[in-house]
Amino acid sequence: MEAPILISSIPNLFSFFTFFLIIYLVAYFIIFRSWKPKLRPEASSCAISLLHGTPAVFFAVTSLLADPDRDFHSPNTPLQNLVLDYSISYFLMDLTHYLIFYPSDVLFIGHHLATLFVFVTCRYVVYHGAYAILVLLILAEVTSFIQNTWTLANARKSDVEFAAKVYALLSPPFYVLYSLVRGIAGPYFVYRMFTYYLSGAANNVIPRWIWISWVFVVVTAISVSILWISNLWVELYRERSRELERKVR
Numbered sequence: 001m002e003a004p005i006l007i008s009s010i011p012n013l014f015s016f017f018t019f020f021l022i023i024y025l026v027a028y029f030i031i032f033r034s035w036k037p038k039l040r041p042e043a044s045s046c047a048i049s050l051l052h053g054t055p056a057v058f059f060a061v062t063s064l065l066a067d068p069d070r071d072f073h074s075p076n077t078p079l080q081n082l083v084l085d086y087s088i089s090y091f092l093m094d095l096t097h098y099l100i101f102y103p104s105d106v107l108f109i110g111h112h113l114a115t116l117f118v119f120v121t122c123r124y125v126v127y128h129g130a131y132a133i134l135v136l137l138i139l140a141e142v143t144s145f146i147q148n149t150w151t152l153a154n155a156r157k158s159d160v161e162f163a164a165k166v167y168a169l170l171s172p173p174f175y176v177l178y179s180l181v182r183g184i185a186g187p188y189f190v191y192r193m194f195t196y197y198l199s200g201a202a203n204n205v206i207p208r209w210i211w212i213s214w215v216f217v218v219v220t221a222i223s224v225s226i227l228w229i230s231n232l233w234v235e236l237y238r239e240r241s242r243e244l245e246r247k248v249r
Contacts, residue, residue, distance in 0.1 A: 012082065016089030020048045024093060039155050041101040045094055046148040052090040053144020059083045060134040070131040072193060073202030076123070080130035084123040087137060091116050107224070114217045121210050128205040129214075132193050136218055139186050146174045175232055182225040190218050 027047035032040045063079040064070055076084070095112040098105055122133045150170045156163035196202070197211040 012085040013089050013092075016086050017093055020052070020090055020093035023048050023051055024097065035156075041097060042155060043152060045097050046152050048090065048093060048097075049144060050148045052087065053141040053148070056083065056087055056090075057138050057141050057144070059086065060138050064131060064134055067131070072132050072196045073128055073205050074131055075128050075205075076130040080134060081123055083134060083137075084119050084130060088116060088119045088123065091119070111221065111224075114221070118214050118217050121213070126206050126210055129202070129211070132214070135189055136186075136193075139181055139189065140221075143174070143178050143181055146170060146177065150174050171232075171236055175229060175236065178225075178229050179233075182222055182229060186218075186222045186225075190215065190222065193218075 024044050024047065027044040028040055031047065032043040035043055059079075060083050063077060063083050066079060067074065067077050091112050095109065095116070098109050098112065102108070118133060122129050150167065153163045153167035153170065157167045158164075194215050197206070197208075197215070202211065
């Protein structure tokens with residue numbers, strides 16, 4: 001059963017991966033061709049992230065609403081599997097980007113490998129649990145548009161005045177939204193997910209070692225995210241404090 005499912009998914013994976021590859025190349029060689037060489041890879045990564053994040057949220061929400069039997073251990077529906085394939089292809093493409101341009105960035109490479117492990121095991125090993133994984137995907141990608149816009153502005157804020165203004169404008173709302181999602185909504189959902197799986201209700205379809213791995217990966221990712229956004233809040237506070245001091249003087 002496993003081999004036919006994997007083989008039948010190859011066209012989807014190939015098509016989605018090709019889509020992200022084309023977007024990356026267009027961004028690198030056309031859209032951002034005038035940017036400094038060291039910035040073009042990051043900007044191109046943002047481009048494919050933009051075309052993954054928000055669409056993935058929409059597709060994931062649609063697939064979950066279309067499943068009346070959705071639960072932490074419910075079988076994956078074809079539409080949910082399609083969303084998983086879409087995200088697997090994106091992370092494979094972005095992982096390729098990091099391996100080529102930033103091979104020493106162990107944190108992001110590790111993050112992508114761990115995320116792929118979660119998606120792949122849900123999609124191709126247990127065939128259940130897409131509800132939990134897709135809700136986590138929604139929480140992770142709901143900030144995608146503003147985060148990627150903020151990242152692009154941050155990359156050019158030192159030499160483009162408009163980028164500096166966009167960065168300054170987006171920083172507070174982005175930090176607030178990110179903090180709410182990663183600091184409150186995410187941990188709450190993971191708690192529900194953990195308590196459900198801990199009860200043993202899903203052990204007959206999702207082996208214990210798999211759901212424990214899922215929880216470990218997600219908790220680690222959320223912890224790193226909270227640390228990252230906390231540092232950004234501190235940096236923002238320091239920047240605003242310096243600006244206030246200059247105005248007072």
